[in-house]
Amino acid sequence: MALVWVAALALAILLWAIGSDVAPWAMKYPRDLIIPLKFWISDLMAWLVEDATFGLFTFTELTRGISWLIERPYRLALGLLSHGLLRGQGSDAVQILPPLSWIAIVATVVALGRYTKDWALAALAGGCFLYLAIFGQWQSAMITLASILIAVPFGVAGGLFVGLAGYRWRTVERVIRPVLDLMQTVPVFAYLVPILFLFGFGPVSAIVATIIYAMPPMVRITILALRGVPDDTVDLGNMVGCSQRQMTWKVLVPTAMPGLMVGVNQVIMLSLNMVIIASMIGAGGLGFEVLASLRRLDIGAGIESGVAIVVLAIALDRLSQALANKIPPEHSEAEARRPLWRRYSYTSACLAIVMVTGLLGLFAGWVQSYPEAWAVTTGSVWENLVTWININFFDELEAVKTAILLNVLIPFKRFLLGLPWIAVVGLLAVAGWALGGWRLALLCAALSLFNVAVGLWAKSMITVYLCGISVIFACLIGIPIGIVAAERERLWSGVKVVIDTLQTLPSFVYLMPVVMLFRVGDFAAMIAVVAYALAPAIRYTAHGIRQVDPQLVEAGIVSGCTRIQILTKIKLKLALPEIMLGINQTIMLALSMLVITALVGTRDLGQEVYIALTKADTGRGITAGLSVAFIAIIADRLITAGAKRAKTRLGLE
């Protein structure tokens, strides 16, 4: 094994040193051989939109039909939450029923919290929604909530059905697995344009994009959860003579419910991640508020709207988790005899509040909608803070930035860009072979060759450089924090709040202050990526250390290890596979931030995708999107294979 490595490295170095004279084609891929894939994709798209037909109806009619199907419930939800039920269209529309009053919605959320868990949760959820009202985010938040309320059930139901199919038929699973990989790694910007073509302009397209982005974890978790149903339970089902349908809906799904609810939770969180991007293609709501305030450079308003997305995420996340953990109440004889409204006391209380506030709202405006005069704002506090840092600490920040830029970033970038493509492809193949056999080697070589062949090699290398550096920094910061926080309960709960916020706060919010302090360029981009990708490095490290078998630690203490030895020789070693998964997730998140970094002027694949979006160029966007996905898949497969080997070596599996 070592021999192969030495040989491969020696060859690569030799090529690097003399390649440009002997074989220039190995250094720089010949232009004539570039595959015009992006034009093919664009042509395919044009055909789909204009000519494709199933005989009875065209492809566009099919997709427009789907968007009609999604639009109906969306209009209803939007009407209930935001602008009331309307008759007619556009500015001629007449309101026939006002929307639910803010008091009614807050009360409903509080009741949900109490019903699913306890008063503490009720207070938390109610507080989150009150924030929306008090900080004047109500209208936008309700638009966002309406689209989430539609996207989540579609995503959950779709994920559940695909997952069930994957559970039942191995072939289906084998087919959908790579599709899921692509859905999770191709940047959303890449498929926004085709979605706009097919589903029309407006909020529905945004909802479709959200569903595509948020569904994959539901599929994966469904398959996992169904596989996890104990054989005894399935046998019991067979013994009492369940039909296949009964087996699925009465035995498998109910047993797997806790697992499935984790999937639901993921769908909710990912849908909220999409809020900003969705607003770029017409979803409106909180995402639009964030973008618009940053365009005015109103940092305070941007933060307030960004935090509104965070609190919405927190409320929905905690409520859905509580619902997942809720033990269903016993149905007693006495219960059944009570009148309907007593049996469903929460529902009836909510209905009563809706009715009462609805009626009162007709006479007193403040009951219907939260008065603007009561709204508070942090105003210019945030702006003044950034200004203060800018004026007083700019020189220090500049010095740090310049040092890192000149000594680390730029040399690394030059090194990667100077590598011959053939050597990189070769080394990746060798790594694949060493870690996972010839199949992995073939995969790595083929996927990296794709990036060469479509003419995106230089941009791919810049992507690898930017993400690589960011991942290294994220690990250098994240892993030690994870180690320190793992065994200190109170610190850990504090750290958890911070990383949850970092993950749900739209990165746009902190991107502009970062630009003010560090100027446009790779460094600002790197900071944004690190801030976003830090969370899994911390989370998985802490998780890995916390689950180390205490008996092994005990054994270490007995045999006289020092604290350092326990940490390095036992805990870290045993947590290694978990930490590697954390690094894997960090890489995935870093890659998913690419498109956002293009907004501060990087020249990587993210920029390529962004340019394609603004030029509505389907082929270019999808090609670049696939390149990003392939980089992600190579990294994922290599690290997973490495983690597996580590586990086997440590005897954990």
Add this chain to the structure above:
Amino acid sequence: MSYRGRLFGLLAGAAALIAAGALAPQAQAEVESKDPIKLTLHDWTGQFITTKIMGEVLKKAGYNIEYVQADYLAQFAGLKTGDLHVAMEIWETTGRDAMDEATATGKVENLGETGLQAIEEWWYPAYMKDKCPGLPDWKALAKCSEAFSVPETAPKGRYLGGPVTWGGFDDERVEALGIDFEVVHAGTDAALFAELESAYQRKAPVLLWVYAPHWAPVKYKGEWVDFPKYTSECYNDASWGMNKSAKYDCGKPRGPIWKVSWAGVKDKWPGAYKTIKNSNLNNDEMGAMVSAVDLDGKDLDGVVADWIANNEGRWKKWLP
């Protein structure tokens, strides 16, 4: 009727009454179609104002208006299919290619100029004049590029250009004019003005792409650099201008902002079509309205309503 049914009826009736009182339309002329005309809104204030002025005028004429949020360039997909109907601001400088591509298909129509003129050029804050005497003449830049430098670019000056998608030929311009500057591209205009704000607070050197109509030239004191005046020969003929062997040895073109629509608007709402074609605004009033909203924090709809109230003579002439 059950009790609940009656309550619902009462509620609906009361709501309808109130809504009717609030939204009662004025006596309106007959229009060709009551289907809503969809006007697109993007994400900058000026475009909101232009669009809402148009929308309010059309409402006065009795048309049914709907505002739809859409991306500036991605909207052409919707304009071609008729999902969207009217876009009020396509800038010669940034949207020309997309617009030409769309009108070439015959599904999108150019409705002429809005009357607004887009200015785009290299811009510096007034305090830079002390550090680089001779500005705004571009030749001063050749001498004091170092005054505009930062550590990564030193001794070259740093010029912050717009997003690559805006084009603008700044790399070529630097080359052709022989000035020692490095062109750095911002990814979005939010990033562009974030840097300006930061430098302005510290009175630090900055040279960047600023455009008008926008709030930035109103908020910050500064000037555009005087390059040799743009002509089409300059962009097409290398032998033109001071550098005999290079194109782009001049400033950026200043151009109109266009109105475009879905091609079907002409047949479905002929009156609205004429009104939109007739409409026009000018840079001064637009600049004033944009800064009223973005800098003084006034309500956008209020600013639009004021314009409508004060310019009745003007917009009445737009109507067919």
